[in-house]
Every structure is written in C-alpha cells, then in structure tokens.
Amino acid sequence: MASTPTHHPDLAGLPRFTTQRVEVDEGVFLDVATAGSGTPVVLLHGFPQTRLMWRHVAADLAADHTVIFPDLRGYGASDKPAATGPAVYSKRTMARDVVRLAAALGHDRFALAGHDRGALVAFRAAMDYPEAVSRVALLDVLPTLDMWESLRGTMAAVGFHLYLMAQPPGLPELMIENSAEAFFSFFLDAWTKDPRALPDDVRAAYLDASKAAVPSIVADYRASAGVDVEHESADRKAGRTIAAPLTVLQQDWGALLGYDAEALWRAWAPDLRHRTVACGHFMAEEDPALIASEIRALFTR
Template sequence: MTPLSIPGFTEHRVRVADDVALNAAVGGTGTPVVLLHGFPQTHLMWRHVAARLATDHTVICPDLRGYGASDKPAETGPDVYSKRTMGRDVVRLAAALGHDRFVLAGHDRGALVAFRAAMDHPEAVSGALFLDVLPTLDMWEALRGVSAGVGFHLYLMAQAPGLPEEMIRASADRFFGHFLDAWTKDPQAIPADVRDHYLTASAAAVPSIVADYRASAGVDVDHDTTDRDAGNRLAMPVTVLQQDWGAALGFQAQDLWSAWTDHLRHRTVSCGHFMAEEDPTLIAEEIRSLTTR
C-alpha cells in the first residue's frame, strides 16, 4: 500500500496482537528510537528525521494501528482503538524487533499514543518527545467557546458510528487535505507526491481513523482521568515542542504538561504543526538529546 518509502530503511510486518500486524520502516544501528506519526499521515512523515537519526540510532517508524499499511481491525468495542491498546502495540513491536527499552517520539495522534505508552510502560520508555499536542484529558478541558472551532474534527469524529464516517467518505480528499494545507506554514514541506500518499492512505482508513478519534472522546479520557486522580506521572525525561497556540486558545500549554511530569523540557517553535517535515534538523536534535538525558 505504501508507494513511497524512507531511503535506506526496510519495511517489516510485525504481529502485535492476534488480529493486528503493524507495518514498520526500520533503519540504522545504535540506541533505539521509535517514531509515531500523526493525523492525517503515515510513518512517511518521519522520513527526514529518521534519515538523520539513523546515523547513530536504530530507528523504528511504524504505521499506527488503523493507519497506513498497518492492519485496521473493526471497532467492535471502545478498547480496539484506545491509546492504551495502541501504546501496547508499540511496546510489543519494539520488543519483537529486539528492543525492550527505547526513546519514544510522537506527533499529534502519535503523541497521544506515546503518552499512554509512557504512562503504562515506564520500564520500556526511557525518554519521551511529544510534538504539538496536549494530553487527551487536557485537550478536552482546554477547548471551549468559539476558539474550539479549530478542533471541529474532534467533535465530528466523536459522534456515534455511522454519520461521521459517511460525511468524511463523501469528500475524503477535501477533508483530509484541509488539515494538510491549513496546518502547514511551509507548503513545500509536504510535496505533491507525499501529500497524495497521505490522502490515499487516509481515504482508505476512514473507519479506523474515526474510531481512533472516537476513543479519544471516551475511553482515553477515562484512562487519563484515572491516572490524574491517582497522581500518576511520567517517570522519564519529557520534551514537548509546540507552536505558539496556547495563549490564543486561553491556556498555557507548559503549565498543563507540567502537571504530568517533574522532568519537563518545553519549547515553543516557529514552524507549523507538521514540524517534523518543516524543521527535521531541530526535531532530530531534540530526539537525540533525549537519548543522553
């Protein structure tokens, strides 16, 4: 399914559950890092970062469950696409490839999976990087009033099965393309062939993408709430890079993240949402620094 690839990387298909195998591009040698893509993308979003890291790290770039060339199980219950389940997929993938402990980086949806994996599996995640996202619980609490319009897709895909899938399928390229265009400061960062790849992959995964978002309005909130009420925090070094969108939406992102960890490095960056493609040198440096913290 993947017409484009990361040069020098080999794609593997690894079973992580009875009914799910993940597609993962693997390259390089050295300390392992796992990179999780966001919406509406695939592992290809890491192509520039992965190439830089592969000079001294083993780099694992999977398509998340329900995305890209990975399996897309039917949404038979709320846990199928919970971030707890998807995080467990990632830990099992790394273990199957011979890595019981690794640095984990995630962007957008992948950052939510990385957050849950780091909360649930601190023995496996030695450091975590989160790109341009808030933890699920904080995201829902922060969005309010007219400013919440930037997250209209969150509310659409939170609806019961049927309507959101039908509406998105009716104009899939326009729906997914809207985010690729609106969230990018440098249009050249996502060239036409890569953009087409993302649109094709997303159009083929509408039910599972919606299920992923639906879980974030339900079971994922429950899991975050349980951890917050129990005072559970991220035990490993954490780096968060975000655009300067917190003040515009009426909250300070750094303060929200600080509630989840005592080991926070927070930076505001000038590029757009798709920062791994707009400034891959910066992102690679931040990931590499986590391997030594």
C-alpha cells in the same frame, strides 16, 4: 508474534530503510520501517499522515541510532481491525502495540517520539510502560484530558473535527467518506506554514492512505472522546505522572485558546523540557533538523 518482510511504496528512494510486517495483537500486524544501529528510538506519526512524515528525521537519526517507525494501527499499511468496542482503538491498546513491536524487534527498552495522534500513543506508552520507555518527545499535542478541558467557546471551532469524530458510529464516517478529499486536504493545507514541506507526491500519499482508512481514523478519534479520557482521568486522580525525561515541542496554541501549555504538561511530567517552535504543525517535515536535534538531546538528559 509473527513477522514477515514487506514493501511499502512510500519509502521508495530511501534504500537504507527496510520494511516488514509484525504481529502485535491476534491477527493485527503493523507495517514498520527500520534503519541504522545503536540506541533504539521509535517514531510514531500523526493525522492525517503515515510513517512517511518521519522520512527526514529518521534518515538523520539512523546515523547513530536504531530507528523504528511504524504505521499505527488503523493507518497507512498497517492493519485496520473493525472497531468492535472502544478498546480496539484506545491509546492504551495502541501503546501496547508499540511496546510489543519494539520487543519483537529485540528492544525491551527504547526512546519514543510521537507527533499528533502518535504523541497521544507515546504519552500512554510512557504512562503504562515506564520499564520500557526510557525517554519521550511529543510534538504539537496536549494530553487528551487537558485538550478537552481547554477547548471552550467559539475558539473551540479550531477543533471541529474532534467533535465530529466523537459522535456515535455512522454519521461521521458517512460525512467524511463522502467528502474525503476535501476533508483531509483541509488539514494538510491549514496546519502547515510552509507548503513546500509537503510536496505533491507526499501529499498525495497522505490523502490516499487517509481516504482508505476513514472508519479506523474515526474510531481512533472517537476513543479520544471516551475511553482515553477515562484512562487519563483515572491517572490524574491517582496522581500518576511520566517518570521518563520528556521533551514537548509545540506551536503557541496557548495564546489563542487561553491556556499555559507548559504548566499543563508539567503537571504530568516533572522532568520536562518545553519549547515553543516557529514552524507549523507538521514540524518534522517543516524543520526536521530541529526535531532530530531535540530527540538527540533527549539522550543526554
């Protein structure tokens, strides 16, 4: 796989990070930032964000780890291939991207942390590549299959975007592109408890990146209503679980939606640490010290 140097404005002011583009699939390059030295850890961002969401945590972890944090396929400065089929943005494909990226950077085994959409990619990587993923931290997410089974009745309205982007190609893209500023702003505003965690320049960077990536973002979500469910259903039927130590940090959505998040996760991961946090969804920016501490603690498990 090819690798070329690059520059990404979202890391301005963070001179310790270097960036490059790495080919992870035929003609598909991920834009990735790296820093530090030591045991490698890969950080995967969520929606509607880019790798910029890890800026505080990555700077902390780089003191004693090699930190690798890309923009996912379809997001930020990474390539956005056309969704010619459901596999293009399946979490299985995106997980393979991450494993290939780490290998291209010289790491055949690494720890992995993901938030939101990135957590779903990390989950799939841990399931599909146990030889590569040594330990996992997942932030504010449920496995895709459990998520769909937990959303029911009027309370499912909190996930309206999931249902919108699950629709066949055409209408979701049109609706979101015609109201992109309002659409993506809604989540940045509604999902944070401390607006100071998303200063104006960072918020603007997320909005610009998301508005430029509507088709691929929708394709990512559409996969989670189709092919990703198929993959997790097959895993559940076969009794597959995550072998690596797993830490899950979540808001208390279970109280609202009526499920036991820890019990759902334990069915997938026998070696589980589950913690409910007080901050909002964007926890790597609202409480980066906590997140860095929990990722570090993984290395002692």
